[in-house]
Amino acid sequence: xxxxxxxxxxxxxxxxxxxxxxxxxxxxxxxxxxxxxxxxxxxxxxxxxxxxxxxxxxxxxxxxxxxxxxxxxxxxxxxxxxxxxxxxxxxxxxxxxxxxxxxxxxxxxxxxxxxxxxxxxxxxxxxxxxxxxxxxxxxxxxxxxxxxxxxxxxxxxxxxxxxxxxxxxxxxxxxxxxxxxxxxxxxxxxxxxxxxxxxxxxxxxxxxxxxxxxxxxxxxxxxxxxxxxxxxxxxxxxxxxxxxxxxxxxxxxxxxxxxxxxxxxxxxxxxxxxxxxxxxxxxxxxxxxxxxxxxxxxxxxxxxxxxxxxxxxxxxxxxxxxxxxxxxxxxxxxxxxxxxxxxx
DNA sequence: TTCACTATGATTAGCCCG
DNA sequence: CGGGCTAATCATAGTGAA
Numbered sequence: 001x002x003x004x005x006x007x008x009x010x011x012x013x014x015x016x017x018x019x020x021x022x023x024x025x026x027x028x029x030x031x032x033x034x035x036x037x038x039x040x041x042x043x044x045x046x047x048x049x050x051x052x053x054x055x056x057x058x059x060x061x062x063x064x065x066x067x068x069x070x071x072x073x074x075x076x077x078x079x080x081x082x083x084x085x086x087x088x089x090x091x092x093x094x095x096x097x098x099x100x101x102x103x104x105x106x107x108x109x110x111x112x113x114x115x116x117x118x119x120x121x122x123x124x125x126x127x128x129x130x131x132x133x134x135x136x137x138x139x140x141x142x143x144x145x146x147x148x149x150x151x152x153x154x155x156x157x158x159x160x161x162x163x164x165x166x167x168x169x170x171x172x173x174x175x176x177x178x179x180x181x182x183x184x185x186x187x188x189x190x191x192x193x194x195x196x197x198x199x200x201x202x203x204x205x206x207x208x209x210x211x212x213x214x215x216x217x218x219x220x221x222x223x224x225x226x227x228x229x230x231x232x233x234x235x236x237x238x239x240x241x242x243x244x245x246x247x248x249x250x251x252x253x254x255x256x257x258x259x260x261x262x263x264x265x266x267x268x269x270x271x272x273x274x275x276x277x278x279x280x281x282x283x284x285x286x287x288x289x290x291x292x293x294x295x296x297x298x299x300x301x302x303x304x305x306x307x308x309x310x311x312x313x314x315x316x317x318x319x320x321x322x323x324x325x326x327x328x329x330x331x332x333x334x335x336x337x338x339x340x341x342x343x344x
Numbered sequence: 345t346t347c348a349c350t351a352t353g354a355t356t357a358g359c360c361c362g
Numbered sequence: 363c364g365g366g367c368t369a370a371t372c373a374t375a376g377t378g379a380a
Binding site: 116119312 | 346347348349350351352353354355356357
Binding site for chain 1: 369370371372373374375
């Protein structure tokens with residue numbers, strides 16, 4: 001799952017032919033979970049002008065897996081990665097764990113960072129099982145421990161002692177500045193949730209890097225379902241000036257996080273935040289496009305709640321309560337294309 | 345009311361192998 | 363080609379303490 005190519009490998013593809021209807025302006029970038037129920041990506045692709053999705057696992061960019069599909073109309077040649085390159089193995093990311101890491105735990109990468117973490121009961125069950133067993137432990141004990149460690153992304157922090165990642169460790173893995181989600185009224189639970197729902201910044205930045213030469217004076221972006229601002233952080237770290245960002249995000253805590261980051265990084269552009277995508281109708285978009293002279297980029301990862309395999313309760317597909325917001329991404333993107341096409 | 349904590353499988357895709 | 367196996371997975375809902 002390497003998409004059209006990785007930073008240090010030979011590209012599988014350097015050019016592609018996009019359908020006429022897919023061409024910009026604006027450029028757009030859509031994201032969601034790769035392992036969605038059958039047929040979901042076919043539907044998404046059909047709405048987004050029949051562009052073939054680019055499936056990438058972020059384990060090639062950082063120390064944690066993140067299998068995602070991206071549909072975009074960006075050029076794909078001359079991409080470049082963010083520097084410095086982030087740690088790409090568990091030991092590089094968390095050197096202190098090496099001391100306690102059993103040889104029979106052969107993981108080099110973590111699994112997908114999700115919204116919930118393991119219970120204290122589980123880590124205690126693991127400690128107890130290992131303390132009561134031989135050295136090395138029996139096959140059954142090892143199997144139990146390894147399975148739980150993989151399922152819950154546990155790391156070794158002591159003798160027989162595993163623990164879930166801390167929020168600041170997840171921020172690092174995902175490419176955000178330390179304490180990005182800390183403060184601003186965000187509880188620990190909310191931090192895990194917001195981070196679990198986020199982009200992996202290095203992966204997204206690699207795809208967006210082609211914009212740097214194309215927009216030397218900066219870009220104006222419409223950011224839908226912004227979350228904690230993964231796309232904004234990616235562009236900023238690429239050194240692309242943000243002239244204006246219209247950010248749409250339902251969570252007040254997340255809006256605060258992005259607003260706070262905007263202040264921390266001394267942005268000179270304009271940040272407008274909107275709570276609900278439903279507020280973005282034709283009139284509102286015409287007004288915004290008139291104000292900013294159009295959007296260069298429309299970014300969005302629509303809710304995956306009803307697509308994710310972790311959802312035992314309501315994995316209802318693209319028509320599910322939350323994931324159906326994909327259709328608002330399409331609606332808004334298509335409106336922007338039409339309005340901008342009319343004015344040019 | 346908020347927050348921390350806990351338990352709760354099914355659906356895929358990719359293998360190998362007959 | 364299909365059955366059996368391994369493996370991964372941006373979560374929801376309930377409870378109880380503060």
